[in-house]
Amino acid sequence: MEFETKLIHAGVSEDKYTGATSIPIYMASTFHQEKVGETEYEYSRSGNPTRDAVEKLIADLENGNDGFAFSSGSAAINTVFSMFSVGDHFVIGNDVYGGTFRLINTVLKRFGMTFTVVDTRDLAAVENAIQDNTKAIYLETPTNPLLHVTDIAKVAQIAKEHGVLSIIDNTFASPYVQRPLEQGVDIVIHSASKYLGGHSDVIAGLVVTNDQKLAEQIGYLQNSIGSILAPQESWILQRGIKTLALRMRAHLSNTKKVFDYLSKQPLVSKIYYPGDPNNPDHEVAKKQMDGFGAMISFELKDGLDPKEFVEGLHLVTLAESLGALESLIEIPALMTHGAIPRETRLENGIKDELIRLSVGVEDPKDLLLDLEQGFANLKGSQDHVRNGALDS
Numbered sequence: 001m002e003f004e005t006k007l008i009h010a011g012v013s014e015d016k017y018t019g020a021t022s023i024p025i026y027m028a029s030t031f032h033q034e035k036v037g038e039t040e041y042e043y044s045r046s047g048n049p050t051r052d053a054v055e056k057l058i059a060d061l062e063n064g065n066d067g068f069a070f071s072s073g074s075a076a077i078n079t080v081f082s083m084f085s086v087g088d089h090f091v092i093g094n095d096v097y098g099g100t101f102r103l104i105n106t107v108l109k110r111f112g113m114t115f116t117v118v119d120t121r122d123l124a125a126v127e128n129a130i131q132d133n134t135k136a137i138y139l140e141t142p143t144n145p146l147l148h149v150t151d152i153a154k155v156a157q158i159a160k161e162h163g164v165l166s167i168i169d170n171t172f173a174s175p176y177v178q179r180p181l182e183q184g185v186d187i188v189i190h191s192a193s194k195y196l197g198g199h200s201d202v203i204a205g206l207v208v209t210n211d212q213k214l215a216e217q218i219g220y221l222q223n224s225i226g227s228i229l230a231p232q233e234s235w236i237l238q239r240g241i242k243t244l245a246l247r248m249r250a251h252l253s254n255t256k257k258v259f260d261y262l263s264k265q266p267l268v269s270k271i272y273y274p275g276d277p278n279n280p281d282h283e284v285a286k287k288q289m290d291g292f293g294a295m296i297s298f299e300l301k302d303g304l305d306p307k308e309f310v311e312g313l314h315l316v317t318l319a320e321s322l323g324a325l326e327s328l329i330e331i332p333a334l335m336t337h338g339a340i341p342r343e344t345r346l347e348n349g350i351k352d353e354l355i356r357l358s359v360g361v362e363d364p365k366d367l368l369l370d371l372e373q374g375f376a377n378l379k380g381s382q383d384h385v386r387n388g389a390l391d392s
């Protein structure tokens, strides 16, 4: 079945008991057992038919065997790390989600886990960071907010050669763009609060694997820790996922148009977008992604105020998060990445003037007009070459 058909028909496409084409929201904590133990469902933390539907759907979409739904992406990440123990070591990407760093630094380290942070694009650095007690390589690609792209197949191979797991947070790409299990990765994690949910109306996390042993462990931990996705949220999430392809097509095509516009905009000094033929990661992105994602970051020319720019937009919403229908813009240094000490942030290439844009599905004409008026009204814009990036 093709990916776009799977979105509609994979997972549980109708209710087993009534034939309802929309899976019902089973708001039950417990289930009647005709005979002791003879029951498909016992208790909703351990399993719920509405949650099952979204778990089967994400497993099919990522070409995995087993899916697991959690109350947030962070809960999903924490549950995956709960497979490990005191003394275990991890190689982790230097550009991972801020909340993941917070989890590592303030929670997991207290449980005796250790981490070596590397730029996972540098395959030699990844390999050199592996120690005798290393249990997994954990990364994101594309990364946030610089959209660096790591060669997934090569990292998965390094992991296999060293007998460690590879774990990818696939949130920024979505399974429409990238399916890491197909490249040999062991575990895929999503914050489904972004592209998968897609409508800025649900917080959820998903995990998928192909490995039966890992699936047993994750399922055991999902039930033991209990940070499951509730039936109502499971229903909202599966409904959002069904339109992923329709949304992603618009996201991707709008992002290309925004890139073309920004490339000609004289007030922009630098653009970070894997679809840029001049981006150092472009070839790797082309190889492993279907489309280049819908995130784009850029810097303004010296003397221009990024805060004034993002506050001056009318249509593009100033907000954290990404992967929503509406275009969302933010300043990582002041917002999503504000908790990282400035020095570390600068070392990682995240400048104060960097702007991150999650391109939505509005009509691209309106998006470009809003960006254009934002640039035109910036104080100091007259000092730079200006005029007509839209017309040229």
Ligand SMILES: *Cc1c(COP(=O)(O)O)cnc(C)c1O
Binding pocket: 072, 073, 074, 075, 097, 099, 140, 144, 169, 171, 172, 190, 191, 192, 193, 194, 203, 204, 205
């Ligand atoms: C948002 C996000 C998370 C955390 O997910 P929540 O659903 O907000 O808990 C993890 N990883 C990435 C890449 C994210 O963007």
